[in-house]
Amino acid sequence: MDTSEYMPMFLAESREHLQDLNLAVVALENDPADRETVDQIFRIAHSLKGMSATMGFAQIAALTHEMEEVFELLRQRSGGLSQDAVDAVLACLDALSAAVDSIEEVGREDLDPALLIDRLARLVRTTAAGQVMHVLVSLDEATVMPAVRAHMVLAALGEHGAINSSLPGPDDLDTFKGLEIEAWVTTEQAPSELAAAITRVSDVAAVEVTEHTGELPGASPAPVTTGPAAAPAAEEAAQTPGPRPHAVYANHSAQTVRVDAERLDQLMHLMGELVIHRTAVEVHTQGLGSAALNSAMQNLTRSSQALQSMVMQVRMIPVDVVFMRFPRLVRDLSTKLNKEVELDLLGRDTELDRSVVDALGDPLVHLVRNSLDHGLEPPAEREAAGKPRLGRLTIAARHSGGSVVIEVRDDGRGINPQAVAAKAAAAGLIDPDAVASIDTRAAIELLFAPGFSTAETTSDISGRGVGMDAVRAKVRELGGEVLVESTRGAGTSAQIRLPLTLAIVSVLQVDIAGASFALPIDRVERALRLSEQNVRSVTGRRVLALADGIIPLLDGAATFGQTPTGTEDLVVIVRGATGRVGLTVDALVGQRELVTRPLPPVATEGQPVSGGAVLADGQIALIVDCDALIPNLGSGAAAPPAPPAPSRTNG
Amino acid sequence: MPDASRARQLVVFTLGSEQYALPIEQVHEIIRYNEPRSVASRIPWVRGVISLRGRIVPVYDLAARLGLEAGLTEITKIVIVEAGTEIAGVIVDEVEEVLTVEADRYEEVPGADSELIESIAKLGDRLVVLLRPSTIFAPQDHLVAA
Structure with a gap:
């Protein structure tokens, strides 16, 4: 059978399944009693097995089959998975991801699952603690509602063990009219305890519990879990013994269509x-x-x-598409660093433009690594500081006006300005004499300096040569900004603020020295007539003394390397990264919706522009990067180095 | 060059009194000269940007790049060159013709800026300088050095 045309779908779905499994396994580790997650794991593993078998990837199918066995046990008993089991399953997921990648790259699965299968098989043997009991319950002949009693009996059994199968099965329960209930239960409890629990149910005349030996009656009613939390999926499983269909996914796909991102x-x-x-x-x-x-x-x-x-x-x-990787990442890193961390993901439904979501992964991973590595303290240190042992890491997304704010917040030790400054001095970024007098704000700015994080001894976790400067560059490339706030001893918060959508931007179009420029409208505060304002000079540079503050005044023509026309009588107040800035312009043209286009880097390298746009008359307007408008007022010892010229690509 | 043994088609144009050429495969199109939007680049031979069907494309002053004197005339054109994923315009005085030049007509140029110039074709008493399209695009080190 030629399956090649299904390959892209197989790859995409497999990755989705693996991602979901990663999430679910970590979720289950945190909340072992969550039956819904268990059922979900089972379903996904099963689809994965079916898909890979159909596509002829025998090794993946073999490995997922063995994983399914482990998950099956999980369904039968409460108490979740042991740490060993979680590690083994995660190792399997990694191997499967690698196999899927390899299929995409070289067309082969390149997976030798023997070792992993062996590891899983050992788990199955050790996990299968408990003894299967055969339970036979007789109801009183005067029972009015045998269906209700049968339900209660099975519920009682479910509390003391995992029901492998029962007569009546859960589907027949409602119509049950007999007086005998039969069940096979895996339990660690003694027969007498089990019997006692059932006797407490009204109308039970007799209970007989015997140790079961031999095969389970698997062919008759399929394995089923009936308990206080009888999930719908369990019922579905009961209706369809043997391989379960992809019914759950079929329902979803009826309402959504996969579209090529291109x-x-x-x-x-x-x-x-x-x-x-x-x-x-x-x-x-x-x-x-x-x-x-x-x-x-x-x-x-x-x-x-x-x-x-x-x-x-x-x-x-x-944004959940990005968030999904974090439970696993945080789990792995915190284990490695011997830290105890609870991860909160908030605002997972917050929607973002696809291109932004794609580009957001790396910066966020970096921020999370930073929090885990540098922010959150080891448990002992936290307790000594009077904090809860469990560190808290929050990743939250929310809409705020026309922007989306994604915050990575920890309740760790916060930023120590002197330590940061010392490190910066060691890397030759600042004068060693300035270390003592540095404040938190200046220290945070140092974190963003190029060469700051590459200078540190490369720790396995966050020191990979990409620093906060790379995070900032990436976010600026997306038209956003990064803000870091920190309180000593209380924690650090990094916020990425991004425009909702990248491609079309609302701007105020202006003329500067005869050329068109566009100021993003969400950065424009107001426009004033320069001749009516109080213009003063500070350290030789012009400032605008407004009623509500003194702001630097930039000459538009000089800022963009144009020849001044001397006709600039208007000033537009914009919000930049370091505060408000006044920019002189010749004329205000009007508000426009512009489609941003990348600019060739050779043309605008080093200039405060973030992109270009073609106007209605075919002329090109340059979109001003308000965050790169640097007022350059004075330069004290603790002043941060100028931010790097944001790298712009054609992407 | 894999195609050194074959004849090549060249787009020939003039800069001042000299003749230059680019391989036809890399010439995307030729458009009338319109003053590019100035961008005040730090690289002196970046003349500005133009919009080409929605794309914003840099325009290079080839004469300035080669150290020639050249003024704008009525017939000045912009040759749109493509190399890899990059696209750029170069300003030329006039586009002359498309020539098919046999492989044995090319000569190495001693002492020439080999970064820009691939070879020189001798056609009778004409000398046509074959440019390297890949180096018309600003190499990254120019950016770093700037």
């Missing part, structure tokens, strides 16, 4: 062109005075805006 990008691109053309038509129709044309134009605008917002929505995916 097509989404194309859709976005075309949408962008449409916006450009529409704006051009708008410009040409203005002042023609045709009422019919104006009304048609309005309709066109309305439809295209609706279409635009729909395209945007289609591209939105929940």
